[in-house]
Amino acid sequence: MSAELISDTSRADIDRWVNKYPAEQKQSAVMAALRIVQDQNGGHLTQELMDAVAGYLQMPAINVYEVATFYSMYEHKPQGKHKLCVCTNISCMLRNSKQVVDHLEDKLGIGFGEITEDGLFSLKEVECLGACVNAPVMQVGEHYHEHLDPEKIDKLLDELRKEG
Amino acid sequence: MANQVCFRNNHLENSWSLEAYQSSGGYEVLKKILSEKTPAEVLIEDIKLSNLRGRGGAGFPTGLKWSFMPRNAPGQKYIVCNSDEGEPGTCKDRDILRYNPHQLVEGMIIAGYCIGASAGYNYIRGEFWEPYSRFEGALEEARVAGLLGENILGSGFDFQLHAHLGAGAYVCGEETALLNSIEGKKGQPRFKPPFPAGFGLYGRSTTINNTESLASIPVILEKGGQWFLDQGVPNSGGEKLFSVSGHVNRPGNFEVPLGMPFSELLEMAGGVRDGHQLKAVIPGGSSTPVIPGEQMMEVNMDYDSIAAAGSMLGAGSVIVMDETTCMSRVLERLSYFYYEESCGQCTPCREGTGWLYRVLQRIEAGNGSAADLDLLDNVASNIEGNTICALGDAAAMPVRSFLKHYRDEFQYHIDHKQCMVKSDW
Numbered sequence: 001m002s003a004e005l006i007s008d009t010s011r012a013d014i015d016r017w018v019n020k021y022p023a024e025q026k027q028s029a030v031m032a033a034l035r036i037v038q039d040q041n042g043g044h045l046t047q048e049l050m051d052a053v054a055g056y057l058q059m060p061a062i063n064v065y066e067v068a069t070f071y072s073m074y075e076h077k078p079q080g081k082h083k084l085c086v087c088t089n090i091s092c093m094l095r096n097s098k099q100v101v102d103h104l105e106d107k108l109g110i111g112f113g114e115i116t117e118d119g120l121f122s123l124k125e126v127e128c129l130g131a132c133v134n135a136p137v138m139q140v141g142e143h144y145h146e147h148l149d150p151e152k153i154d155k156l157l158d159e160l161r162k163e164g
Numbered sequence: 165m166a167n168q169v170c171f172r173n174n175h176l177e178n179s180w181s182l183e184a185y186q187s188s189g190g191y192e193v194l195k196k197i198l199s200e201k202t203p204a205e206v207l208i209e210d211i212k213l214s215n216l217r218g219r220g221g222a223g224f225p226t227g228l229k230w231s232f233m234p235r236n237a238p239g240q241k242y243i244v245c246n247s248d249e250g251e252p253g254t255c256k257d258r259d260i261l262r263y264n265p266h267q268l269v270e271g272m273i274i275a276g277y278c279i280g281a282s283a284g285y286n287y288i289r290g291e292f293w294e295p296y297s298r299f300e301g302a303l304e305e306a307r308v309a310g311l312l313g314e315n316i317l318g319s320g321f322d323f324q325l326h327a328h329l330g331a332g333a334y335v336c337g338e339e340t341a342l343l344n345s346i347e348g349k350k351g352q353p354r355f356k357p358p359f360p361a362g363f364g365l366y367g368r369s370t371t372i373n374n375t376e377s378l379a380s381i382p383v384i385l386e387k388g389g390q391w392f393l394d395q396g397v398p399n400s401g402g403e404k405l406f407s408v409s410g411h412v413n414r415p416g417n418f419e420v421p422l423g424m425p426f427s428e429l430l431e432m433a434g435g436v437r438d439g440h441q442l443k444a445v446i447p448g449g450s451s452t453p454v455i456p457g458e459q460m461m462e463v464n465m466d467y468d469s470i471a472a473a474g475s476m477l478g479a480g481s482v483i484v485m486d487e488t489t490c491m492s493r494v495l496e497r498l499s500y501f502y503y504e505e506s507c508g509q510c511t512p513c514r515e516g517t518g519w520l521y522r523v524l525q526r527i528e529a530g531n532g533s534a535a536d537l538d539l540l541d542n543v544a545s546n547i548e549g550n551t552i553c554a555l556g557d558a559a560a561m562p563v564r565s566f567l568k569h570y571r572d573e574f575q576y577h578i579d580h581k582q583c584m585v586k587s588d589w
């Protein structure tokens with residue numbers, strides 16, 4: 001029905017994932033498909049997009065919603081252009097992730113779950129990112145930023161602002 | 165000795181490339197097996213001899229696990245690698261994927277050969293984009309070189325291998341939740357039995373192993389099970405990766421012989437951060453019971469020694485805490501994690517983790533009451549052993565052990581509405 005919401009590039013990408021699984025197991029590609037359409041949409045999912053994925057993979061929409069609401073990397077509200085995901089779990093906490101959070105909140109004027117007015121940044125608290133020996137850690141897009149301190153954060157924010 | 169197994173190539177330039185891997189003998193074991201048609205039973209015996217124990221946390225012997233597979237039964241079978249790496253404190257598999265992905269690929273092909281599987285998946289957590297890209301790069305190189313795919317090196321053996329990306333869920337590290345996740349479902353654990361060897365991915369016989377377990381296979385078969393066993397101590401064969409994090413001068417991943425004294429490992433990590441004293445250690449990842457520092461200094465890093473000290477080696481994730489650590493604050497954070505990550509399927513876990521978090525939250529906030537410590541013990545004991553998967557136990561164990569060793573600190577919080585220790589973080 002609404003499958004045309006998925007762009008040609010996204011379709012090609014989803015097809016690549018479908019091909020990894022047995023022919024009768026298209027549903028296995030749903031996690032990748034949701035990620036791909038979320039990226040296409042600038043960082044969050046909508047009902048229409050989830051329905052489009054269901055149509056494209058020929059699976060019941062309810063099963064797509066279940067997956068889309070179970071995993072923490074899917075977003076259902078608009079996010080900043082750069083989503084800053086800060087780990088506050090134990091190893092990062094011991095290495096002062098509180099300072100990272102305080103500094104970011106101070107510099108951006110937002111708290112967890114919020115977006116800056118210019119739409120550039122949103123802040124998210126996340127669980128252990130699996131980089132504990134390089135704590136404190138934050139993920140932005142595909143990249144990890146490790147051994148964070150206020151200077152490093154300032155530098156990174158500047159770079160991201162330049163990117164626009 | 166150190167860095168002899170999964171980290172043996174890390175010193176090479178572009179260590180993740182096929183060229184680097186082959187320069188140190190990579191894929192030679194696979195070639196030998198395929199050209200000599202070594203019987204799977206012979207290989208499995210060697211792995212049993214090595215006493216390689218599952219590096220994902222449970223420590224189950226890998227050779228034994230493989231022997232449960234009905235390798236000669238007809239039909240599709242699968243080997244699945246667990247690169248979900250979500251247990252707080254754990255970050256070793258990430259470095260295998262980033263720096264030595266071909267050794268994992270070779271290990272998985274050999275595993276497929278041993279258990280009679282012609283296909284495999286590596287489940288990589290969604291946040292690991294860079295490690296995922298390295299792994300995909302290795303798969304592509306291996307395919308082009310004829311080391312992966314149909315009729316590998318003209319041997320007649322076929323093996324297809326793909327990466328699956330998660331999307332953020334600790335519970336997907338549990339092996340049956342992981343299988344559901346690959347099937348495109350919510351990551352909720354399955355009832356066992358049936359075990360994956362009988363009913364696994366898409367209902368087919370499946371073996372699931374941790375990244376480090378599978379990446380160890382080529383080295384074990386190259387140097388022999390006896391060699392691997394000799395690197396460690398009798399019930400804990402080999403070298404193992406330890407992620408040492410927290411209050412040390414040089415946090416890092418270290419691949420060292422099992423049985424190494426904790427004090428030596430601590431020394432490798434630069435010792436407790438300057439000017440501070442050791443207070444406590446969580447030896448195997450956030451789910452494993454905490455051990456007081458002075459006791460830990462006498463413990464060796466192997467499965468039996470850590471068990472004798474009342475904890476578990478787990479995934480080898482050593483979290484070091486110095487005297488500035490408020491145990492109430494740390495436990496509150498951990499209990500939030502389990503509450504957040506419970507999949508909600510079993511009542512004791514779904515409700516119990518919420519109770520643990522709320523009670524610890526009020527204690528930490530200075531609103532705890534005299535009955536709260538007993539309440540925590542009670543809730544923890546009602547979770548333990550009453551859930552489909554071990555996430556419930558993983559939530560209960562830290563609570564039990566923190567209360568056992570540091571009850572006075574929690575009591576102080578309740579009595580004085582503030583913390584006993586001064587922290588600079």
Ligand SMILES: Cc1cc2nc3c(=O)[nH]c(=O)nc-3n(C[C@H](O)[C@H](O)[C@H](O)COP(=O)(O)O)c2cc1C
Pocket residue numbers: 217218219220221222223224226246247248249250251334335336337338339340372373374375377378553554555558
């Ligand atoms: C809640 C939970 C999370 C787990 N997370 C992981 C994980 O991230 N990686 C892993 O290898 N094993 C994890 N395990 C253990 C797996 O269920 C399984 O025992 C392991 O992957 C088997 O591989 P091995 O025998 O090679 O260790 C987890 C278990 C539970 C209960």
Ligand code: FES
Pocket residue numbers: 087088089090091092093127128129130131132135137252253254
């Ligand atoms: S605790 Fe922050 S990355 Fe593991």
